[in-house]
Amino acid sequence: MIGKALTRVFGSKNDRVLKQIKPLVNRINELESTVASLDDAQLAARTVEFRERFAKGENLDQLLPEAFATMREAGKRVLGERHYDVQLIGGVILHQGKIAEMKTGEGKTLTSTLPVYLNAIPGKGVHLVTVNDYLAARDAEWMGKVYNFLGMSVGKIIHDMGDDERRQAYAADVTYGTNNEFGFDYLRDNMKFEMSDFCQRGFNFAIVDEVDSILIDEARTPLIISGPAEISTEMYGNVDKIMGSFKADEHYLVDEKAKQVTLTEEGVALGEELLGVENLYEPESIEQLHHLNQALKAHTLFQRDIDYIVKNGEVVIVDEFTGRTMEGRRYSDGLHQALEAKEHVKIEKENQTLASITFQNYFRMYDKLSGMTGTADTEASEFKNIYDLDVVIMPTNMPMVRKDFADVIYKNIAAKERAVIREIKALHEKGQPVLVGTISIDVSEKISRLLKKEKVEHEVLNAKQHDREAEIIADAGQYGKVTIATNMAGRGTDIKLSKESKEAGGLHILGTSRHESRRIDNQLRGRSGRQGDPGSSRFFLSLEDDLLRIFGSGRISGIMDKLGMEEDEPIEHNLISRAIENAQKKVEGHNFDIRKHLLEYDDVMNKQREVIYRQRREVLSGSDLAEVVQDMIADQKELLISSFSNSRLASEDWNWDGFEEQMLELFQVKVDWDDSDKSGMDAESFREKVSAMIDDHYKSQEEYNGVDTQRHLERVILLQMVDTHWKDHLLSMDHLKQGIGLRGYGQKKPLDEYKKEGYNLFIRMIETVKQETVKTLMRVRIMQEDDVERLEAERRERLETERAQAKLNKGPAGEETPVAQPEKREGDKIGRNAPCSCGSGKKFKKCCGKPN
Numbered sequence: 001m002i003g004k005a006l007t008r009v010f011g012s013k014n015d016r017v018l019k020q021i022k023p024l025v026n027r028i029n030e031l032e033s034t035v036a037s038l039d040d041a042q043l044a045a046r047t048v049e050f051r052e053r054f055a056k057g058e059n060l061d062q063l064l065p066e067a068f069a070t071m072r073e074a075g076k077r078v079l080g081e082r083h084y085d086v087q088l089i090g091g092v093i094l095h096q097g098k099i100a101e102m103k104t105g106e107g108k109t110l111t112s113t114l115p116v117y118l119n120a121i122p123g124k125g126v127h128l129v130t131v132n133d134y135l136a137a138r139d140a141e142w143m144g145k146v147y148n149f150l151g152m153s154v155g156k157i158i159h160d161m162g163d164d165e166r167r168q169a170y171a172a173d174v175t176y177g178t179n180n181e182f183g184f185d186y187l188r189d190n191m192k193f194e195m196s197d198f199c200q201r202g203f204n205f206a207i208v209d210e211v212d213s214i215l216i217d218e219a220r221t222p223l224i225i226s227g228p229a230e231i232s233t234e235m236y237g238n239v240d241k242i243m244g245s246f247k248a249d250e251h252y253l254v255d256e257k258a259k260q261v262t263l264t265e266e267g268v269a270l271g272e273e274l275l276g277v278e279n280l281y282e283p284e285s286i287e288q289l290h291h292l293n294q295a296l297k298a299h300t301l302f303q304r305d306i307d308y309i310v311k312n313g314e315v316v317i318v319d320e321f322t323g324r325t326m327e328g329r330r331y332s333d334g335l336h337q338a339l340e341a342k343e344h345v346k347i348e349k350e351n352q353t354l355a356s357i358t359f360q361n362y363f364r365m366y367d368k369l370s371g372m373t374g375t376a377d378t379e380a381s382e383f384k385n386i387y388d389l390d391v392v393i394m395p396t397n398m399p400m401v402r403k404d405f406a407d408v409i410y411k412n413i414a415a416k417e418r419a420v421i422r423e424i425k426a427l428h429e430k431g432q433p434v435l436v437g438t439i440s441i442d443v444s445e446k447i448s449r450l451l452k453k454e455k456v457e458h459e460v461l462n463a464k465q466h467d468r469e470a471e472i473i474a475d476a477g478q479y480g481k482v483t484i485a486t487n488m489a490g491r492g493t494d495i496k497l498s499k500e501s502k503e504a505g506g507l508h509i510l511g512t513s514r515h516e517s518r519r520i521d522n523q524l525r526g527r528s529g530r531q532g533d534p535g536s537s538r539f540f541l542s543l544e545d546d547l548l549r550i551f552g553s554g555r556i557s558g559i560m561d562k563l564g565m566e567e568d569e570p571i572e573h574n575l576i577s578r579a580i581e582n583a584q585k586k587v588e589g590h591n592f593d594i595r596k597h598l599l600e601y602d603d604v605m606n607k608q609r610e611v612i613y614r615q616r617r618e619v620l621s622g623s624d625l626a627e628v629v630q631d632m633i634a635d636q637k638e639l640l641i642s643s644f645s646n647s648r649l650a651s652e653d654w655n656w657d658g659f660e661e662q663m664l665e666l667f668q669v670k671v672d673w674d675d676s677d678k679s680g681m682d683a684e685s686f687r688e689k690v691s692a693m694i695d696d697h698y699k700s701q702e703e704y705n706g707v708d709t710q711r712h713l714e715r716v717i718l719l720q721m722v723d724t725h726w727k728d729h730l731l732s733m734d735h736l737k738q739g740i741g742l743r744g745y746g747q748k749k750p751l752d753e754y755k756k757e758g759y760n761l762f763i764r765m766i767e768t769v770k771q772e773t774v775k776t777l778m779r780v781r782i783m784q785e786d787d788v789e790r791l792e793a794e795r796r797e798r799l800e801t802e803r804a805q806a807k808l809n810k811g812p813a814g815e816e817t818p819v820a821q822p823e824k825r826e827g828d829k830i831g832r833n834a835p836c837s838c839g840s841g842k843k844f845k846k847c848c849g850k851p852n
Helices: 002-010 013-036 040-055 060-078 085-095 108-120 133-149 163-170 179-189 211-220 234-241 265-275 283-300 335-342 359-363 377-387 413-429 441-453 463-474 499-503 518-525 546-551 555-562 574-620 626-644 656-667 683-705 707-746 750-779 785-810
Strands: 099-101 126-130 154-157 174-178 205-209 223-228 252-255 260-263 308-311 314-317 351-357 368-373 391-393 408-410 434-438 459-461 482-486 507-511 535-542
Touching: 013 060, 013 085, 013 391, 040 060, 040 133, 060 085, 060 108, 060 133, 085 099, 085 108, 085 368, 108 126, 108 133, 108 205, 108 368, 126 133, 126 179, 133 154, 133 174, 133 463, 154 163, 154 179, 163 174, 174 179, 179 223, 179 351, 179 359, 205 211, 211 359, 211 368, 211 377, 211 574, 234 283, 234 335, 252 283, 260 265, 260 283, 265 283, 283 335, 314 335, 351 359, 351 574, 351 707, 359 377, 359 574, 377 391, 377 518, 377 574, 408 413, 413 434, 413 441, 413 507, 413 535, 434 441, 441 459, 441 482, 459 463, 463 482, 507 518, 518 535, 518 574, 546 574, 574 707, 574 750, 626 656, 626 683, 626 707, 626 750, 656 683, 656 750, 683 707, 683 750, 707 750
Parallel strands: 099 368, 099 391, 126 174, 126 205, 154 174, 205 368, 408 535, 434 482, 434 507, 459 482, 507 535
Antiparallel strands: 223 351, 252 260, 308 314
16 A cells, blocks of 8 residues: 555556656757758767777767667658657667567667667677567668668678678677577687687677567576487387377376376386386386477477477477477477477487576576566566566557457367357458457467358468468558467568558457466457557457466356356456466466576586586687696696505505506606515605606606697696597586486475586586696697608508518418418516506507507
8 A cells, every 4th residue: 555655646656657767868869950950970079089089988878868869860860760759768778778568550670770779889799689580680781771881890690691691790780680699609619619619709799589488488498509329219109109109187187287297006017018128116127217208298288380390300499479480499308309209200319418507597698688578578577587677667659549358268178269260250251350369379370260161261370381480470460460379470560551551440459268368368458559540459258278277276267157148158357357367477487497497407507508618718819828737747646646645654565556547647657666665655755756757747748749739738628628528528417417307306406506516517517627738738649750750660560561461371382381380489478467568658458459
């Protein structure tokens, strides 16, 4: 009560933010006539002026009014569009590093040009992130004209571009691209072997278009670069063949809320029988259990034309929020292979993670981040908690006149579908355009079939018509047009109404069910009523819809039964709306927990990732690594010395054989001490002697290879060791994450255990990198010209000897052929695993004892 009273007096926080920006908008408007008096050359020259003033100490906030006024005038001249005052407010909010919630049709694309231009003045680059390649290319072309007019360069990052094109695009003042491409470029850069090959140049400022889609919806799955693992795919096909024998409730239980499937005791017994396994939970059978669980998931939780489609013989994931296909993306942990086995297409090999990052941790690297969308307020707390982004709701340029009708609910899906078709047909007959929103491809195609029976012309937009997305959506506001769209495919494209459509009542939004997230429903509604256009919306539901069936209350069904309502009789009541909203809140909370869980675990990896990537960049930057290598050698020396010098024993009783083996293995140093050298030695003199021997050997390596060559070798070998062992470490962390949940049964918090175990694995990996780097540097020798000539001479001599021996063995016919006599060994027999007597440091079997 007190909060409401204070809001009435002082206004909400949102109102206060907008009020603070008003003086800036007034200042920009005052400058409009001054800027308009400049000719094109003078207007373009302002960019150079702003850059000079910034270099002399003025900050971007001081330059903002003049820069925004300049961009507004450039937009008028180049695009024929003048920024509204609400767009100026939106530009200020984006510049401040906040999220601007702007209704559909309010001109977010044009609004973004204001903060992009201002923040590109320092020359560090600005990234504008979009949801797909089409929008990235369209906006770079469309808005690029105005940036070019003002003397700024524009680049775009789209799929299938080469590194040279990407490098050029990132070097531009303004770079458009998708979230996936920006994220993958970061991972790819940190797998390269030369700094000059890097594409990205830093993380200055990013504006994320459709910020809710990118930072919320897509943030449930990380970006992963993977390579094929050497694991057979045969088991997937074998397990899929037995799926027909498993029955729901008897052999497995499905939890649709948690998207989990669990084997019952009968199911475990059946699996053991069909797979010929004695116990599925024995360590040697754990792989079969994993395949069985993934196959059950594929058959029970994932539906064709809803979660994925089969296209050109491949299983392609469908984004549940946008309805778009996600080419190149695969489910992890063998689930994608299980789906391929289910659909009888080619089963690709399982992949091993080479690099990964979550969208949360990628976008948090930017010095400043902001975003814009039509729907963000329902997720405001998550934006604040995860990204430290405030949401500001923007006023519309023209009053909103759309009529939002109450939801209607039917007893079953069949009754709801009949009502949907009746409504579409009635609106179509009076010429009012209709946009039908569905939550899956399957439903969109079913509605399409029903409309065909009624002979109602319509367009269908889903993952199967992905290429025509913008064209279909742009045309959806024409008189009498009926368009069926899966989820919110087509975002980023305006639906403009014809004059006849406005007279017929404007665009009508017809939702065939509620989505799990209120925000997605708001996006669908937001397609109608742009810039003061007329319009209307209504959602049709049934008690059999997944949302109400899984998450809703049984009270609604009870009320309908008590009232004795007929199938085709709908109910409209506030109780229904509250029940639906509560169900959606439950799902939103559940999805937030998934994203939070993912981020908590990736935060552990992120700290390790930062250390490794920073190390790689230091190595690649060309800095002298001699000191780093010397520290590694010192660490390895200390470990070796401390493990063998035992002050409690007389030196004669130390493990000298083990010490000599380790010296040869780790440092390639052969110890030639006799008994007199070993007796009476104390720990300090032992340390000095060993240290001197190792240092002398490394100096000899340096002299042999040459100082410059040795520095180059240090870089190459350290990089190779880091990459090899980091890849193995990622695999270990994947395995750790999969099994860590079981620690909960021991009353331990899995996340804490993951942090502890992950830290230990990381420290072990760092020690392994050091050890392997030192071992390799102590051994590797670049072949000199003299060595090449000597080896070539030896090879020729050996060939001539072999030819002469072959002639001797053949001999003329009738003559006795001399038989080669076995060579008699002089001295003791050398064991195959003993060090070779030639002094190479290799084992005898791999050196002089190696068979020719």
